Amino acid sequence: MSGQVVSENGPNLEGISIRAMESNIGTVTGDDGIFSLMVYENELLRFSGVGIRAVTMRANPATEGLLKVTLKPSPEEIKEVVVNGYQRIEARMATASTFKLNAADILQPGEPSIDRMLQGKVPGLMILNTSGGVNAAPKIRMRGTSTFIGNASPIWVIDGMIRPEPVPLATGELNNIIGGDFNLLGNAVRGLNPYDIESITFLRDAAATAIYGTQAANGVIVIQTKRGKAGPLQISYNTDMSFSARPSYRRMNLMNSEERMNFSKEIIDDGLVKERFTAGFEPESSYEKLLARLYARELTEDQFKAAVQASSSRNTDWFRELFRNAFSMNHSLSVGGGNENTTWYASLGYGRNNGAGKKDGNERYNADIRLNAKLSKRLKLDLHLMAGYSQMEGYYTAVNPMTYAIQASRFMDPHERYAWSLPDVPSGNYIPKPINYNIHDEIANTLNTNASRNASANLQLSYNIGGGLRFEHMSSAISDATDAFRAAFEASSHSGKIRGWNLGEVVPVEVMNRSELNRGGIANFSNMNSLTINTRNSLQFSKYLFKQRDQFDFTVGTEISSRQLKGHLSQEPGYYHDRGKTFYANDFSRRRQSRNQLMDQLDNRLGVYANAAYNYDNRYTVGVTVRSDGSNRFGQYSNSKFLPNFGSSFRWNVTGEKWMKTTRFFNNLGLRASYGTQGNVVTQVGPSLIANFIPGTEEERNLLGRPPLLSKPFHTPICVGKRPINGTSGSMWRYSRTV
DSSP states (O other), X not given: OEEEEEETTSOBOOSOEEEETTTOOEXXXXXXXXXXXXXXXXXXXXXXXXXXXXXXXXXXXXXXXXXXXXXXXXXSOOOOEEEOSSXXXXXXXXXXXXXXXXXXXXXXXXXXXXXXXXXXXXXXXXXXXXXXXXXXXXXXXXXSOOOSSSOOSOEEEEXXXXXXXXXXXXXXXXXXXXXXXOTTOOOTTTTOOGGGEEEEEEEOSHHHHXXXXXXXXXXXXXXXXXXXXXXXXXXXXXXXXXXXXXXXXXXXXXXXXXXXHHHHHHHHHTTOOOSTTTTSOOOTTSHHHHHHHHHTTXXXXXXXXXXXXXXXXXXXXXXXXXXXXXXXXXXXXXXXXXXXXXXXXXXXXXXEEEXXXXXXXXXXXEEEEEEEEEXXXXXXXXXXXXXXXXXXXXXXXXXXXXXXXXXXXXXXXXXXXXXXXXXXXOOTTOOOOOEEEOHHHHHHTXXXXXXEEEEEEXXXXXXXXXXXXXXXXXXXXXXXXXEEEEEEOTTSHHHHHHHTSOXXXXXXXXXXXXXXXXXXXXXXXXXXXXXXXXXXXXEEEEEEXXXXXXXXXXXXXXXXXXXXXXXEEEEEEEEETTTTSEEOOOHHHHHHHOEEEEEEEEEEEXXXXXXXXXXXXXXXXXXXXXXXXXXXXXXXXXXXXXXOEEEEEXXXXXXXXXXXXXXXXXXXXXXXXXXXXXXXXXXXXXXXXXXXXXXXXXXXXXXXXXXXXXXXOOEEEEEETTEEEEEEOOOOBSSSEEO
């Protein structure tokens, strides 16, 4: 049979689900409301849709032509809701400061990650790109910086799961602890597929974030992912491809080779250079060096002029040497479907993002499976599984192609090795030679890579008890693992500076014995693994009062979470990349350059929260949220373990007033006020006084022959609003001595 579904007002209805109840065959209407279905005679058909009152009717074989079916809107309106990760709040009951972006507002082709796509789209959200590379995670600040210690970025929440950072330390802190350059670790949403996102909600003030307690002093970003829709199988493929041209001198007001050589000649002719080494080392092709060689009779006049002419006409294009025209792509394939009781959604994603730098790039794989089911009239289930893997490659410490391309003179030969820096090794009576440098050799002899893996499982149950009371449960497990490796090979200038001489040079034995890296290169590597388990239970009550004039909502719940983080940070000298990636260093090098830190951190939290909101006549709404948290990071300060955070807010819907209904200037006008407290439990510090061993060779400072100890007896307050919560700071490392 064939037919057409229309609304009672006349327009055709698209996406209406029609299901034959006996044969269990179904279809959906097209954009013209037309449908066609093979059914048994007199079979019962069910017509349903979102926001539409479902109807059933018999398939009458006597019907000729198109069957006209008229549907009416459901008395329960489709209400706009605000999702905060714990609740779905009707828009009129939301009083705190939030901001929402839909999927169409988020996607921005050419950007490698979700956090970068948000730049300039959210009032009060500041995205600071610390680098132009595709791997650099930006700094995110919501309404400024709210904490002095710990991570100052907002937390990410995906479908109710709080996603922790892969490593709970800032990049700068890691670099200070173990050396190296840990700028490729990424953040909590590094591997998320942008095409799986349905919407993002930003919780900005204390009233909005109070339900998160001591986790949200810096704001909350809540991500809702897509779920399946009732109807036949739907297959969707999305791709975006982007091209970025390498930088060019055409848009930069920089000297070419001839201008730079003439400039050097003029300042020397005018007597402005008083000493030869005023500007540091001189490349062999510079005018200053060529003139010095002429005065030293190393060059004849003709040879000098020929060399100056060659340098003046060289015009090395450093952007062409160090950069590329970058092509990036992202692909996403998703399938979904289901019926009125069960829907499912699955997706696979792949991304390859290349930066303009020749070694700047990443590759991402991810998978997503989601199942939503009505197990009974009262019980609903939501099961969500996610997994991702990403690889990143970048530049080693102090290798910055963009800075080099802008600052390097264009008269230099791309393959010229020039004096770069004096060595670090103490030379005594020996006069060391400068360490030579070439940008191409340095890039070829250094390495910086990172691989990350993540998987999560999220189970949510909702049971409608009746009378406006509903019980909700959520349990989740998140596993994160990162492996980072950085190395400067033996032939790199970085290793040469630590070693004290250029590779291949002959130096006295006493200089070799004082060298901290007399053979091989130096490598930094890290391995971090974390497991986060969270469970949450809540009772939610909603009731209309006084003939549905007012509405009262109340929520009370508990939350328990635990995160186990284990890792290893290391720096080792004597690295031979081309000899099986082995290490061979003497005792002196290991004592001076070897660094090893073990991380074993357990963070446990217990939270109790309550939220209440009352709306009067769709005009005045007041909301109150209170949460109290306990954590093993508080230590012995029991008076601070359950000090609550709270938030209160009020909203006046001005357009709901009778005297505003006749105005044409506003279709929606509201005034909001809020007050609350915020705070963080800083996981980087603990309740114990910690002392660390200091690496080095001066064991004689300790009478027992042990390395010296460095204690950390400082006391740091953890602030919640204007009230200090006292906590004791210390080291989190298990490779330490507790005193």
